[in-house]
Amino acid sequence: MSNFQRTLITAALPYANGEIHLGHLAGAYLPADVYARYLRLRGREVLFICGTDEYGVPITLTAEKQGITPQELVDRNHASIKASFEGFGMTFDNFSQTSRAIHTETSQAFFLDLHRRGVLVQKSSEQFYSPTQGRFLADRYIEGTCPQCHSAGARGDQCEKCGSSLNPDELIEPRSVLDNSPLEKRATVHWYLPLDAWQPELESWLATHPEWKENVLNYCRGWFQDGLQPRAATRDLHWGVPVPLPDHEGKVFYVWFDAPIGYISATREWAAAQGEPEAWRRWWQDPESRLVHFIGKDNIVFHAIMFPGMLMHHSEPWVLPDNVPANEFLNLEGNKLSTSRGYAVWLPDFLQRFSADTLRYTLARTLPETKDTNFTWEGLQSRSDNELGNNFGNLINRVFTFAHRYFEGRVPAWTEADLTDLDRAALDEVAACRGRWAERMERFEVRAALDEAFAAGQAGNRYFDESAPFRSRKDDLARCGVSIAVTLQIVRQIVVMLAPVVPFSMTKVWGWLGMKSDLHRGGWTEGLAALPAGRALGVPEILFPRLDPDVIAAEVERLRALTDGLA
Ligand SMILES: [Zn+2]
DSSP: OOOOSEEEEEEOOOBTTSOOBHHHIIIIIHHHHHHHHHHHHTTOEEEEEEEEBOOSHHHHHHHHHHTSOHHHHHHHHHHHHHHHHHHHTOOOSEEEETTSHHHHHHHHHHHHHHHHTTOSEEEEEEEEEETTTTEEOOGGGEEEEOTTTOOSOEESSBOTTTOOBOOGGGSEEEEETTTOOBOEEEEEEEEEEOHHHHHHHHHHHHHTOTTSOHHHHHHHHHHHHHOOOOEEOEEEOSSSOBOOSTTOTTEEEOHHHHHHHHHHHHHHHHHHHTTOTTTHHHHHHOTTEEEEEEOBGGGHHIIIIIHHHHHHTSSSOOOOEEEOOOBOOEEETTBOOBTTTTBSOBHHHHHHHSOHHHHHHHHHHHOOSSSOEEEOHHHHHHIIIIIIIIIIIHHHHHHHHHHHHHSTTBOOOOOGGGOOHHHHHHHHHHHHHHHHHHHHHHTTOHHHHHHHHHHHHHHHHHHHHHHOHHHHHHHOHHHHHHHHHHHHHHHHHHHHHHTTTSHHHHHHHHHHTTOOSOTTTTGGGOOGGGSOTTOBOOOOOOSSOOOOHHHHHHHHHHHHHHHHHHO
């Protein structure tokens, strides 16, 4: 628990070169959204920032293949990723783009501050240069004869004929992919972050965060042990944020340098849209603000080492990350995801056939919080039918149906004095689950938190069976009414616990309970008095319809065909 005034949450900027898949969701986006929703539910002040990362060589290559400009490509992909995220229920306060002017301005100003303070180190290296095009070429734009198998057309990073991985220096007669002209080596000068010099400072800072996840701290310890190396922040390329110095034409920032600054740009953009252009400083520079980065493990070095180093050596008083709760990877039906082979489940495809809540719940139960985990379609069906349907959906359906059939669709009359030991024990048990649920959520342990929500659902069902309103309604309608009122209170607590993970369905149930407040903004604070006797209840519908086994089998088959094709 913390005493911070507000929490700034970031989720890794997705690369605008394709769609979002389940691995991305399990790594960064779902945990970030669940945490943002949790804090808002508790009535805390939250800002949730993201956007697409749009520069670099893979973008220019894809754009060339499609015969469009890089800007057209990233604009199209940004719109599509944004729409998928909305369908999935992501609640970003701003979802920006790194190709926007505000990001150019913000990242250039950040770089210039470091440059003016003499923090950056300049180094020269030899790179391939195309005299006909007047520019240095990235590895993937260089082609030549393979030194291993002597076939023509080997790329600067790999020969596709014999599979050797190469660097451009090994190619015989290297040429430009763009116009087939011969290349020459020329010296080029770039700016580096002196991570080696920053290491002692970074180590002492990280030592103040023993509470971070063990997997994250272990990666950092490993890098410190090997010794950090200077890392180039600029490169020769046209598609990127230009280096804002004289005589630096054709030089841009590496995306790893400007992408984290994208969080700041996106916050500035958000502040401007609120009509308070300086409000971003409250989130980034007030010590009462807490910064939390949600990422996958492949991004730990940038968020736990490099970006904090950049923030420390800038002249302004930046807030450093308070936590970087990175996740490991999600596998798919026992295999690693591969976007190049199409071995993935893409979010837009999923949302065409299934509900976002089903996916959010299943992924949340399987998050790779401490080690790699495995998503299976059978698992999705089982979680949806057995847990969402049989545990939660069944309890909710039973109590509302009962209230409509025997109590005119209202909360039956009850008072504290009517409660039996059984009633109190059930309410206490669910309240205890809710307390442990909150403790787990504070520590980013979504899976363990959901165990508590699930236990509350089981306690609710057990209570309903044991208090047996289906018997008491025949000879003691008042007692029957108290059982229903108590079950409704339990359902209200479960709705609060499930709201961050299953928001669409729980918003409905909150409405059926006749709650006037916004569940997702402070819904946690509603007390027992929130469900008074006589309150009119909504008419329930089936929340979690059973999944069609044939549809599930077709999904399994699609993936199996892809792995068979490999063998
Ligand atoms: Zn070869």
